[in-house]
Amino acid sequence: MNAPAHIKDSDRVVNPAERLMVMAENEMQAVNDIIRDRMQSPIGMIPDLAEHLVGAGGKRLRPLLTIASAQLCGGATADHHKLAAAVEFIHSATLLHDDVIDESDLRRGRKVANRIWGNSASILVGDFLFARAFNLMVETSSLEALDILSTASSVIAEGEVHQLAALRKIDISEQSYMDIIGAKTAALFAAACEVSPVILNAPLETQSAMRDYGINLGLAFQLVDDALDYGGLESALGKSVGDDFREGKLTLPVIRAIAQARTENDTESLEFWTRVMSDYQQTDTDLERAVSLLRQSGALSSTLDLARDYAAKAQKNLNQFDDCDWKQTLKALANFVVDRIT
Amino acid sequence: MNAPAHIKDSDRVVNPAERLMVMAENEMQAVNDIIRDRMQSPIGMIPDLAEHLVGAGGKRLRPLLTIASAQLCGGATADHHKLAAAVEFIHSATLLHDDVIDESDLRRGRKVANRIWGNSASILVGDFLFARAFNLMVETSSLEALDILSTASSVIAEGEVHQLAALRKIDISEQSYMDIIGAKTAALFAAACEVSPVILNAPLETQSAMRDYGINLGLAFQLVDDALDYGGLESALGKSVGDDFREGKLTLPVIRAIAQARTENDTESLEFWTRVMSDYQQTDTDLERAVSLLRQSGALSSTLDLARDYAAKAQKNLNQFDDCDWKQTLKALANFVVDRIT
Numbered sequence: 138m139n140a141p142a143h144i145k146d147s148d149r150v151v152n153p154a155e156r157l158m159v160m161a162e163n164e165m166q167a168v169n170d171i172i173r174d175r176m177q178s179p180i181g182m183i184p185d186l187a188e189h190l191v192g193a194g195g196k197r198l199r200p201l202l203t204i205a206s207a208q209l210c211g212g213a214t215a216d217h218h219k220l221a222a223a224v225e226f227i228h229s230a231t232l233l234h235d236d237v238i239d240e241s242d243l244r245r246g247r248k249v250a251n252r253i254w255g256n257s258a259s260i261l262v263g264d265f266l267f268a269r270a271f272n273l274m275v276e277t278s279s280l281e282a283l284d285i286l287s288t289a290s291s292v293i294a295e296g297e298v299h300q301l302a303a304l305r306k307i308d309i310s311e312q313s314y315m316d317i318i319g320a321k322t323a324a325l326f327a328a329a330c331e332v333s334p335v336i337l338n339a340p341l342e343t344q345s346a347m348r349d350y351g352i353n354l355g356l357a358f359q360l361v362d363d364a365l366d367y368g369g370l371e372s373a374l375g376k377s378v379g380d381d382f383r384e385g386k387l388t389l390p391v392i393r394a395i396a397q398a399r400t401e402n403d404t405e406s407l408e409f410w411t412r413v414m415s416d417y418q419q420t421d422t423d424l425e426r427a428v429s430l431l432r433q434s435g436a437l438s439s440t441l442d443l444a445r446d447y448a449a450k451a452q453k454n455l456n457q458f459d460d461c462d463w464k465q466t467l468k469a470l471a472n473f474v475v476d477r478i479t
Numbered sequence: 480m481n482a483p484a485h486i487k488d489s490d491r492v493v494n495p496a497e498r499l500m501v502m503a504e505n506e507m508q509a510v511n512d513i514i515r516d517r518m519q520s521p522i523g524m525i526p527d528l529a530e531h532l533v534g535a536g537g538k539r540l541r542p543l544l545t546i547a548s549a550q551l552c553g554g555a556t557a558d559h560h561k562l563a564a565a566v567e568f569i570h571s572a573t574l575l576h577d578d579v580i581d582e583s584d585l586r587r588g589r590k591v592a593n594r595i596w597g598n599s600a601s602i603l604v605g606d607f608l609f610a611r612a613f614n615l616m617v618e619t620s621s622l623e624a625l626d627i628l629s630t631a632s633s634v635i636a637e638g639e640v641h642q643l644a645a646l647r648k649i650d651i652s653e654q655s656y657m658d659i660i661g662a663k664t665a666a667l668f669a670a671a672c673e674v675s676p677v678i679l680n681a682p683l684e685t686q687s688a689m690r691d692y693g694i695n696l697g698l699a700f701q702l703v704d705d706a707l708d709y710g711g712l713e714s715a716l717g718k719s720v721g722d723d724f725r726e727g728k729l730t731l732p733v734i735r736a737i738a739q740a741r742t743e744n745d746t747e748s749l750e751f752w753t754r755v756m757s758d759y760q761q762t763d764t765d766l767e768r769a770v771s772l773l774r775q776s777g778a779l780s781s782t783l784d785l786a787r788d789y790a791a792k793a794q795k796n797l798n799q800f801d802d803c804d805w806k807q808t809l810k811a812l813a814n815f816v817v818d819r820i821t
Contacts, residue, residue, distance in 0.1 A: 178640075180644060182643070182644045231606075234602050234603070234606060237599075237602060238599040238602060238603070256579075256598075257579075257580040257643055258640065258643060260580060260602055261580070261640045261643060262640060264572075264573075264576060264632075264635075264636040264639070265633055265636035265637060265640065267606070267609065267632075267636075268629055268632035268635075268636055271625070271632065271633075272626075272630060272633055275625045283613070284617045287613035287617055290613065291610035291611050291613075291614055293610075294603055294604075294609075295522055295525065297606070298520075298522050298524050298600065299522045301600060301603060302524045
């Protein structure tokens with residue numbers, strides 16, 4: 138974030154996410170200052186816990202999208218900084234609650250906050266950050282931004298409940314899965330992109346183009362995440378692999394592997410998936426077998442193909458803009474979201 | 480809520496809370512319709528869980544304050560109905576999260592939602608209701624209402640974290656206790672009362688009078704609640720007694736009993752409080768002993784005296800209003816909040 142000036146040389150920046158961060162360096166510094174300022178409280182547990190999560194870094198991808206969208210659509214203002222910080226607070230609140238729900242151990246390479254301060258503190262500090270997000274939005278005086286981000290917030294919660302209700306349901310449809318990731322992930326990407334042209338009073342088609350870009354980028358992002366949770370196409374199984382498997386979360390790779398096993402009357406595979414996912418009886422070697430089945434069946438590569446389709450859609454959503462560095466880098470970002478692993 | 484018309488006869492209504500509910504019957508019906516409508520979702524777990532909490536009744540005290548304040552200050556509008564529903568959603572969200580945190584068993588005479596649907600569902604449906612509260616506020620187009628209620632929401636979360644951090648801290652000051660209940664309880668009472676004159680563009684002194692009424696009523700309410708948790712002055716110990724004790728929550732009765740034991744060099748009592756609260760080693764007969772100490776020391780009656788002081792302040796806050804049924808009943812409500820038990 139505090140990269141020295143010479144790093145600005147674009148040749149030295151390898152990927153589009155990093156390049157965007159350098160292009161938006163001053164803006165993102167302002168966003169970070171707001172984040173630091175607004176997570177303060179006389180109740181020490183709040184900044185301590187928030188600092189643990191926020192200080193661990195993270196990609197700041199969502200607020201970066203708000204800033205990059207603003208730059209593409211006319212230029213980021215002080216209100217964009219506040220909305221970008223609000224977007225990051227909403228995201229942080231969902232992470233804190235997710236970590237309680239998923240019973241995770243690690244987040245951004247650190248022990249999750251609830252393992253240090255307890256579940257209660259994580260729930261309540263999540264609530265605090267969520268409320269602070271709305272304080273920030275109110276300060277922009279934009280009812281439209283408030284509408285977009287409060288709607289996104291209820292859609293995210295709805296998607297999280299949907300995902301919870303679908304755990305271990307081996308018959309979940311691809312459509313249900315897409316609904317879930319559209320709500321839990323893409324809704325915030327979309328809102329993060331849409332608010333920027335909206336508060337600039339950009340034309341409606343610009344607003345909806347940025348919204349659609351966010352949706353498609355978010356879907357591509359989550360599809361890749363779900364493929365990565367099984368190591369992607371080639372990588373060895375690291376310790377960040379298998380969370381979805383252990384939680385009985387039916388993601389697209391598994392849904393497609395099961396569908397193919399049905400088509401091929403592959404009873405052995407079907408029994409395996411039913412045992413590990415639906416009956417939730419997993420042994421030490423099951424994850425390895427799952428990965429092997431997902432690779433052999435082509436389910437992982439078809440999931441990544443779908444992610445590539447959404448990334449291509451996201452790029453097309455930007456066609457209406459005049460050519461500029463922001464447009465090119467946001468287009469490159471769509472590819473990067475997929476290519477980061479394959 | 481659906482009381483037949485003849486119940487409107489004021490002679491048959493015994494307490495001010497019920498009387499307010501009858502006076503505001505049509506308005507509260509509109510509020511309830513919004514609550515029912517906005518807790519819907521295609522994800523069945525959401526309305527099921529919300530219905531379990533909301534359908535169990537509850538006093539609807541906070542939305543009733545929004546409506547009664549509106550009537551006192553010029554008349555309730557459709558926007559007041561939405562804000563009243565938003566206030567109830569914020570309250571419901573905190574109840575769902577509180578029940579996870581406190582590991583409670585019962586709420587409103589029913590098994591708590593998290594014992595049926597699990598902690599994860601309660602956390603996420605709480606988030607959903609909280610987001611829906613903001614959707615409703617946005618629909619009123621009042622940035623001032625959004626400001627008041629989003630600020631109250633972050634103050635509530637801050638108060639809850641403060642309370643969590645103060646668990647088992649035997650040296651907590653009266654000031655810290657007042658800060659906690661001011662934040663976790665009185666802030667929402669205050670916001671519920673204040674938003675009504677604010678969106679009616681009532682004079683600033685009217686707005687601050689209603690805000691102060693809410694604060695003082697909320698403080699009285701929580702002080703009484705905390706005394707009731709030890710059975711109040713006389714009642715036998717029912718099963719709803721002792722939650723704070725079991726959680727190691729230092730409330731004013733205990734803080735004052737400890738202070739008095741210190742003054743009197745009553746080592747035995749001090750050792751008792753340290754063991755049960757700070758060291759958190761409780762046996763079956765300890766609650767009975769705690770109640771006995773709280774009654775003998777006068778800590779319970781002095782807590783109720785303080786509640787009475789705040790109730791009197793709340794009544795004075797209404798002095799500026801012309802005499803009317805709403806004013807008289809809101810004044811009577813302040814007494815009732817204290818007298819419900821003594």
